[in-house]
Amino acid sequence: MNKKKTSAARKRGSSLKRSIKKSIAMKKAASTKLFTSVEFAFPKTRQEKARATAVELNLGQTQSLRDLLKSTGWS
Amino acid sequence: MSRLTSGERQQIVDQALVLIEQLYVHLPLKRAMHAVDPIQRLRLLKHRLKGMSERAFHNEMISIFTRLRDLHTNYVLPEPFRHLVAFLPFRVQEFFQGSRCHYIVTLVSPLVNDPYFKPGVIVTHWNGAPISRVIEVIADREAGSNAEARHACGLEALTIRPMSMSMPPDEEWVVVNYRDGRKKRESRFEWEVFTPDAATGTLDPLSATGASAHVLGLDAKAEVERRVRKLLFAPEAIDVERTVAKKYKQASRTAKTLASDDYFSTHSIMPDVFSFHPVDTPNGTFAYIRIQTFNVEDDEGLVHEFIRIAGLLPQNGLILDVRGNGGGNILAGERLLQVLTPRKIDPERLHFINTPLTLKLCEKNDFIGQWKESIAQAVETGSTFSQGFPLLPQEKYNDIGQTYHGPVVLVTDALCYSTTDIFTAGFQDHEIGKILGTVKNTGAGGANVWDHELLSQCLPGPNSPFQALPKGASFRVAIRRTTRVGAHSGVPIEDLGIAPDEIHRVTKDDVLNGNVDLFKHAGKILASLPVYSLLVEVQKVKGGSANVTAKTRNIERLDILLNERPRESRDISSGSIRFKLTGLPRGAKLLELRGFQKGELAACKRINL
Secondary structure, three states, X not given: OHHHHHHHHHHHHHHHHHHHHHHHXXXXXXXXXXXXXXXXXXXXXXXXXXXXXXXXXXXXXOXXXXXXXXXXXXX | OOOOOHHHHHHHHHHHHHHHHHOOXXXXXXXXXXXXXXXXXXXXXXXXXXXXXXXXXXHHHHHHHHOXXXXXXXXXXXXXXXXXXXXXXXXXEEEEEOOEEEEEEEEEOOOOOOOOOOOOOEEEEEOOEEHHHHHHHHHHOOOOOOHHHXXXXXXHHOOEEEOOOOOOOOXXXXXXXXXXXXXXXXXXXXXXEEOOOOOOOEOOOOOOOOHHHHHEEEOHHHHHHHHHHHHHHOHHHHHHHHHHHHHXXXXXXXXXXXXXXXXXXXXXXXXXXEEEEEEEEOOEEEEEEEEOOEOEOOHHHHHHHHHHHHHOOOOOOEEEEOOOOOEEEHHHHHHHHHHHOOOOOOOOEEEOEOOHHHHHHHHHOHHHHHHHHHHHHHHHHOOOEOOOXXXXXXXXXXXXXXXXXXXXXXXXXXXXXXXXXXXXXHHHHOOOOEEEEOOOOOOOOOEEEEEHHHHHHHOOOOOOOOXXXXXXXXXXXXXXXXXXXXXXXXXXXXXXXXXXXXXXXOOHHHHHOOOHHHHHHHHHHHHOOOOOEEEEEEEEXXXXXXXXXXXXXXXXXXXXXXXXXXXEEEEOOOOEEEEEEOOOOOOXXXXXXXXXXXXXXXXXXXXXX
């Protein structure tokens, strides 16, 4: 009887472990997704901030290499 | 944005052919040393122009020029690229732990958002590739003339690319993996582009004008990179530049009156050129002067400012640091040598390549007229190069004489180029002191460089071989090669460079804590060298006489010369001597005291009476 209980408990335990693992993985995925969405949702704000700092640093107006290459037909 | 027409591209290639085939002084050397054939590549490019994209055309032009492995000889892209620089907002430098090289972030701009990405983090990967491999690949695209120079250029190009002469980065952003202590992290950075301003008092590295334009020896790209680093990471240095400019403006003061201002006991009146301070080492306190550039219009001003700041510092030894100095005005570099040695300076010789076009240039322009005869003789002699002459008569390199009498250690690296190579070669050839290199060679640029505009001015007119280039495109070309003097007489600097006496591998403490280990090493060398001193006071008295007091150290004999003629010789038993010079002739202008130790000239002082 005891042995059966232990076996059932073991089964329950490993199922619990699996579900915890799954939940961690889901949370991780969600946080990555959230982070990724922040990266892509507000890139301009971050870039604008960086550009304002560039002006303060006497660098003048900066632009991304991507924009420059597009405007010159190089990309 | 307007693109180059097919005709304009052809015009650019034709002008490149004129420069490389008929003027480029290192062509025989580069063909031998690097097995390149730029002329055939240019002809092929001309043949295949049709259907080529704008980017492919510029890439091929840049590649032809960088494969010459010559930082002097460049294709300068037209607008808008001519003045643009692509950058990442941090700097990576290398340091050694034993024989292992690591790459460390040393400067971070406020533009960086990642709070963990700060000076001291170790870069391991770049876009997924090991950082050392990435630097190797970038270095191969750079023009450095030896392995050390290419590696150093590659490391600089990792985060800064002047688009006037470099291919733009292939990637629009980079993903950097780094170690912050034991933690491994990753950050992403976008390449940004901007137009840097120019420092006051310096020459435009891409198109210098004025009297100094034909005496330049400069790695233009290094000069642009230096400016960008200053703007990105050293706003306080920009503030100093502005303060000095303001002080100049106030009551329109000159350099001489300005120097009496207290501010200039700790700052140079040429803040873009010099920085200085005393340094403490376990072997004593020594003077430290960094020369960031020789790129100035006023070579005499640079020499006098050096004399002033060296006078403010300890006289028992000088650490003279020219690392990262891409050169500039050759006269500034060569004329500076005299203040560090009692020996007469024999300047380097400059040679043209013998071609009908260099002959024509010398025939039509008086300032290079002395080269004409030997180029014309080449028809009979078959010589590849002309006879060599210095830029100025020899007296101009010896018109001030020695002012610093302590021992000197010169610190070099692989980014020392052109005028700095010439300065370093002169330092070694005149046995001024020891050279401490962070690598086993300098950048190895031995030439005088002219740009296309200057060439057009030298041979103007509709029949000139130099035709206007479209949309601000240009070229720079090594036109006169330099050869060494003294024990290395006749040896070219190009590609060979100058080997240091000792090597100091840069440590982590050096890059993060102000060169502490480097100073320790330099201090040890200085402490092993003899210190000489020769302080002279002259008081003119009536009747054509003068009282002379000389305080000396490690000097046994003084020879006294008047107007460069021997007058008398005196032995010195104690450290000082007083004597009267009588019967001074009218017109006695120059008094020179030469101090000897064991029969060897050890110190010299010139006084204008």
